[in-house]
Amino acid sequence: MGARRIPAAQAAVEILRDEGVDTVFGCPGAALLPLYAAMERTGGIAHLSAGHAEGAAHMADGWARTTGRPGVAAVAAGPGAVRLLSGLYAAQQDAVPLVCVTGRAAPPATAPALPLRHAGYRPPDLVRLAGAVTKRAERIEDPARIPGAFREAFRIAREGRPGPVLIDVPAELAAVEIVCGPAPAAPSAPGAGPALVDGDRSPAPGAVLPLAVPPAPADAAAHWVLTELADVYGARSPVDTYVVSGLPVPCTTGGAAPRHHRVARRSGPPGWEVPTAIGVRTALDSRGARAAEVVVVVDGRDFPLTAGELAAAAQYDVPFVVVLLGEPEDADPLTDPVKLAVAHGCAGRAVRDPAQLRSAVEWARKEAASTRRPVLLEVRSARLAQARGEPPTDPVAAVAYGT
Numbered sequence: 001m002g003a004r005r006i007p008a009a010q011a012a013v014e015i016l017r018d019e020g021v022d023t024v025f026g027c028p029g030a031a032l033l034p035l036y037a038a039m040e041r042t043g044g045i046a047h048l049s050a051g052h053a054e055g056a057a058h059m060a061d062g063w064a065r066t067t068g069r070p071g072v073a074a075v076a077a078g079p080g081a082v083r084l085l086s087g088l089y090a091a092q093q094d095a096v097p098l099v100c101v102t103g104r105a106a107p108p109a110t111a112p113a114l115p116l117r118h119a120g121y122r123p124p125d126l127v128r129l130a131g132a133v134t135k136r137a138e139r140i141e142d143p144a145r146i147p148g149a150f151r152e153a154f155r156i157a158r159e160g161r162p163g164p165v166l167i168d169v170p171a172e173l174a175a176v177e178i179v180c181g182p183a184p185a186a187p188s189a190p191g192a193g194p195a196l197v198d199g200d201r202s203p204a205p206g207a208v209l210p211l212a213v214p215p216a217p218a219d220a221a222a223h224w225v226l227t228e229l230a231d232v233y234g235a236r237s238p239v240d241t242y243v244v245s246g247l248p249v250p251c252t253t254g255g256a257a258p259r260h261h262r263v264a265r266r267s268g269p270p271g272w273e274v275p276t277a278i279g280v281r282t283a284l285d286s287r288g289a290r291a292a293e294v295v296v297v298v299d300g301r302d303f304p305l306t307a308g309e310l311a312a313a314a315q316y317d318v319p320f321v322v323v324l325l326g327e328p329e330d331a332d333p334l335t336d337p338v339k340l341a342v343a344h345g346c347a348g349r350a351v352r353d354p355a356q357l358r359s360a361v362e363w364a365r366k367e368a369a370s371t372r373r374p375v376l377l378e379v380r381s382a383r384l385a386q387a388r389g390e391p392p393t394d395p396v397a398a399v400a401y402g403t
Contacts, residue, residue: 003181008146009034009174012101013042015150020069022286025050025059025279029076031103034174048282048316051308053080055275057087057164058306061096062244062279065263067287070097070157071279077104077123077168084126086269089133091164093267097157098164099150100134102126106172130166139168143176225325225357225379226297232361233295234260240289244277245297247325271305273298274322274374278309281318293321293365300326300337300378307340310374314345319368321361322376328352331380341376348376 013035016024023046024039026032039045050056053075060071075081081102091098104123130137135156140146146169153165226247233241240259246268263280265272277296284292303324313320324337338348347367351360357379364375 003179005177006180007034007038007174008143008176008178009169010038010042011147011178011180012150012169012174013038013045015147015154016072017042017044019154020067021045021072023048023063023282024072024074025056025063026074026101027051027053027056027076027080029078029103029105031076031105031171032074032101034171035074035101035103035169047074048278048312050275050312051306052083054083054086054269055278055306055309055312057084057091057098057100058272058275059279059282059309060098060100061087061091061094062263062276062281063283064091064096064098064279065276066242066280066283070099070154070162072099072101074101074103077102077126079124081126082124082129085129085133088130088164088166090265090268090272092133092135094265095162096164097154097162099153099157100130100164100166102166102168103174104168104170106170126166127168133164134166135163137166137168140170140173143173144178146174146178147180224354225323228357229295229297229323229361232358233293240292242277242280242284242292242294243297244273244280244294244320246273247297247299269305270302271298271307274303274306274313275309277320277322278313278318281313281320282316285318294319296320296322298322298324300324300330300380303337304332304335304340307337308344310341310344310346310376314373317372318374319372320374321364321368322374323361324376324378326378326380328380337378338376341374346374346376347371348378350378350380352380 022044025048028036028049036047039047048059050059053073056073056075060073062071064071073084073087075084084100084102088098088100090096127137127139136153138149140149149167153167157163157165233243240261242261242263244263246265263276268276273296277294281294284290284294303322310322312318322341338350341348349360349363351357360377364377368375
């Protein structure tokens with residue numbers, strides 16, 4: 001195909017499609033309208049809107065870990081875009097390939113000089129801020145540079161030690177028509193590379209690593225719950241299971257063990273698990289692995305920080321099970337996690353009696369599969385307190401909400 005005259009944003013979207021990207025995770029904004037319009041014209045790429053920039057980066061991270069290809073996040077530049085840095089840093093530490101696109105609104109018309117306190121809003125300089133947590137951060141100054149910048153971004157993101165790349169694209173440049181020549185004769189291979197499982201490089205996407213029982217877990221109080229979960233999702237589950245957690249989730253040994261895939265982090269910020277699971281689940285669905293199960297195990301103190309992303313999962317039919325671990329005395333008297341999940345369109349159940357844990361997990365698995373939405377289990381058990389030698393408390397029967 002010869003040279004064509006097309007909007008620069010369309011050239012960028014065609015490169016995304018050539019690289020095997022089927023979902024872009026991001027935060028809508030006027031500065032991204034040229035990109036959205038090009039995605040609609042080109043087709044083949046869905047957009048999943050996150051609650052905030054950090055969530056979008058973690059979603060793209062989970063997608064990349066599952067597919068072995070660079071994930072893509074698109075965020076409109078603004079005060080909230082600074083939260084993107086947490087996700088970029090986590091991807092850098094875990095060597096996850098990401099391409100993050102920030103859309104910058106057109107500058108206002110020239111106005112008389114004003115004192116700084118009266119000056120108009122100035123978006124943060126994300127290119128400068130992201131320089132320390134990316135392999136490359138570039139601001140586009142010429143629309144003709146956009147195709148080359150996107151091709152280089154994918155190449156840099158996956159070459160050597162993989163990591164994140166950021167491209168800042170002003171909206172007025174993305175909409176400009178450019179002369180786009182044919183694709184390079186030998187473009188970078190868009191095929192999936194090795195997936196990230198348990199924080200290490202595996203030989204193939206979705207490769208399996210054994211999940212050994214930790215010899216002496218630092219948090220012995222949670223060990224009982226983790227062992228129960230491993231048994232339910234192990235010997236009792238005939239399908240692949242993806243466990244998204246920073247906790248050392250053990251697995252059962254012996255018998256016909258299913259395929260376990262563990263998505264962990266070396267230095268993830270609090271609450272990274274929920275948005276990352278959205279990316280993992282989206283990638284599984286897009287490749288037809290709808291039968292695979294995704295379970296999130298998260299510390300109850302971290303959950304509220306990204307709980308809002310449950311709304312995105314409910315909106316886009318992204319099912320998984322969230323197991324929130326905590327002790328009775330750690331519960332926030334002003335926030336009920338189960339009711340919070342219900343407010344975001346999901347179902348939930350509080351588990352206080354250890355004997356009801358397995359039945360609650362089985363209920364959550366069926367509920368997630370039937371509703372195609374996340375399901376939350378808040379586990380605050382007397383046995384967790386007893387593990388630390390604390391006096392037991394009376395068990396409370398499980399209570400279901402949102403069903």
